[in-house]
Amino acid sequence: MAKVPKYRKHSTRQIGFCEYQKKRYYFPGKFNSPESLSAYAEFIKSIAGQNAGEVVETDLRITKGDNVPICVLCAEFLDWAKNRYRKNGRSTGTYERFRDYIVPPLLDQFGNTPTSQFGPIALKKVRQKFVEFGLCRNEVNDRTTRIKRIFNWGVENELVSESVAGSLQYVAGLIPGETPARETDPIKAVPDWIVDATLPFLPPTVDDMVRFHRLTGCRPSEVCNLRWCDIDQTDDIWVYAPFEHKTQHKKKQRHVAISTAAKAVLEKYRHRPAEEFIFSPRETVRLVSERKRAARQSKETPSQKSRRKAAAKRKPKQGEKYTTRAYEHAIDRAAIRAGVPTWSPNQLRHTFATATDGSHDKETTRILLGHSHLSTTDIYIDENIEKVKAAARRLEKVKETK
Numbered sequence: 001m002a003k004v005p006k007y008r009k010h011s012t013r014q015i016g017f018c019e020y021q022k023k024r025y026y027f028p029g030k031f032n033s034p035e036s037l038s039a040y041a042e043f044i045k046s047i048a049g050q051n052a053g054e055v056v057e058t059d060l061r062i063t064k065g066d067n068v069p070i071c072v073l074c075a076e077f078l079d080w081a082k083n084r085y086r087k088n089g090r091s092t093g094t095y096e097r098f099r100d101y102i103v104p105p106l107l108d109q110f111g112n113t114p115t116s117q118f119g120p121i122a123l124k125k126v127r128q129k130f131v132e133f134g135l136c137r138n139e140v141n142d143r144t145t146r147i148k149r150i151f152n153w154g155v156e157n158e159l160v161s162e163s164v165a166g167s168l169q170y171v172a173g174l175i176p177g178e179t180p181a182r183e184t185d186p187i188k189a190v191p192d193w194i195v196d197a198t199l200p201f202l203p204p205t206v207d208d209m210v211r212f213h214r215l216t217g218c219r220p221s222e223v224c225n226l227r228w229c230d231i232d233q234t235d236d237i238w239v240y241a242p243f244e245h246k247t248q249h250k251k252k253q254r255h256v257a258i259s260t261a262a263k264a265v266l267e268k269y270r271h272r273p274a275e276e277f278i279f280s281p282r283e284t285v286r287l288v289s290e291r292k293r294a295a296r297q298s299k300e301t302p303s304q305k306s307r308r309k310a311a312a313k314r315k316p317k318q319g320e321k322y323t324t325r326a327y328e329h330a331i332d333r334a335a336i337r338a339g340v341p342t343w344s345p346n347q348l349r350h351t352f353a354t355a356t357d358g359s360h361d362k363e364t365t366r367i368l369l370g371h372s373h374l375s376t377t378d379i380y381i382d383e384n385i386e387k388v389k390a391a392a393r394r395l396e397k398v399k400e401t402k
Contacts, residue, residue: 070114088244118168152165214352227274
């Protein structure tokens with residue numbers, strides 16, 4: 001009975017291949033890349049339908065789980081995930097996490113292992129690799145859970161036996177204080193004085209992004225996706241309905257209230273076309289360049305003028321909108337220049353939640369943040385010291401009356 005041709009790495013070239021009937025078959029792309037693994041999976045499918053020679057169809061076809069190599073399982077899963085995790089015609093970060101961070105460590109250790117031989121001990125070995133990478137405990141647990149997700153999908157598509165996927169569910173997550181994986185501090189609200197100290201060192205457009213973000217409490221991605229066509233301006237409070245948001249795949253609607261102060265931040269961008277993103281990195285580059293030219297003391301030389309005109313004709317390198325990563329990096333650089341602790345844009349959402357909870361009821365905070373449950377809102381609200389003091393004063397008054 002023939003075995004599945006083993007997926008192997010070339011000794012001198014960064015490509016994958018396998019040997020079948022004394023002949024080598026090379027696959028396009030780098031070794032262990034999705035392109036290479038997909039080609040290998042297609043090759044296994046092609047020889048599965050052959051009835052010649054020593055090939056036994058029941059051993060080589062990938063519609064039964066026992067003999068399927070894990071590299072084939074991962075290739076098939078990534079093909080599915082690329083279409084499953086999409087928004088507005090683009091692959092989401094979930095697919096990229098699987099492709100870049102979850103699958104490669106699994107393949108490095110168990111790429112050629114049949115799924116029937118992968119159990120809890122093997123999963124713990126992969127998890128230990130995540131720990132050795134220096135990842136925090138929460139990230140290690142998250143990536144381990146995503147590996148379980150791959151095997152659960154394999155059961156659904158008859159690539160993994162139910163007993164194998166079921167056994168992986170018994171691998172519990174790492175517990176705080178009982179693992180060498182580092183712990184991370186919970187995300188807290190960023191104090192106003194730190195934000196105010198950072199603002200002068202931000203590019204003009206990012207400065208307005210932070211101001212708008214702090215006044216509305218929306219998500220960083222919603223700031224980056226802001227367009228005039230998505231804002232209802234028919235009332236005193238504008239309502240922003242992002243065309244793309246976190247819970248879109250759950251068929252939930254998202255509405256962000258834009259107050260009078262937040263509207264004032266946007267007024268300077270009235271010139272932006274309705275379908276274009278309001279906060280543009282291209283405009284940031286233009287404004288920064290103009291600021292530098294205005295501040296220069298020496299006269300611009302003819303060669304510098306010609307280079308500037310040539311650069312203006314070239315296609316700009318900047319994108320149409322800020323990504324959340326670029327937004328965060330701009331804040332990091334500005335905080336370092338300002339000499340204050342670095343902070344992330346998402347902390348502004350916590351700041352907004354904490355401030356709103358201090359002046360209104362928690363239900364108001366939940367509605368403004370766009371949460372479905374109050375338990376989610378509780379995560380964003382830091383403990384209000386003034387409320388603790390007020391509670392202590394009330395207790396003292398009760399004791400005095402007795």
